[in-house]
Amino acid sequence: DVKVTQSSRYLVKRTGEKVFLECVQDMDHENMFWYRQDPGLGLRLIYFSYDVKMKEKGDIPEGYSVSREKKERFSLILESASTNQTSMYLCAGRRALQETQYFGPGTRLLVL
């Protein structure tokens, strides 16, 4: 069965902290994505990765960075967390040239 896992379901951090959100997929997917989900705004793409060590900015990359050192793992980094980064973060994986994205359960991040 398809599986995308995210390291935490809930996370509480302080303003200014460096935050790491981890995503692991076991489907040998080349492509991985990080979205944030906010009420009334849907899902917005932060960053995506075609393959290991490759990354592309999405629509809202400001304040975020990513790391993909291994094929199965895609990390989202908040360099200095701010309250406006309080959100639900969703990771997804996709086999190259196939359409379906498979999502993890999400991490709900609260920045105080």
Added chain:
Amino acid sequence: GENVEQHPSTLSVQEGDSAVIKCTYSDSASNYFPWYKQELGKGPQLIIDIRSNVGEKKDQRIAVTLNKTAKHFSLHITETQPEDSAVYFCAASISSNTGKLIFGQGTTLQVKP
């Protein structure tokens, strides 16, 4: 860039009734239109999709229609059941190479028993 608008934001129907969710897109180059369902506490999951060379697609109680001229597409759920209650997202994509999807704002569907 591409922009996807989704309506309504909330929809409440009686069990057994039909539900329709509509989306419009801005970029005529978009050629792939998936619909995702997100149940409480879970990530979105693909339920049906359609490509620009097809006008309609059905899968049991769900169907999607596409009007390329008007640049809109719709999700139709017939004989709704309580387990259909969820948040539904439409999306549009230009490139299968990148897999980049532009999502609509989401519709919260409530099916009342």
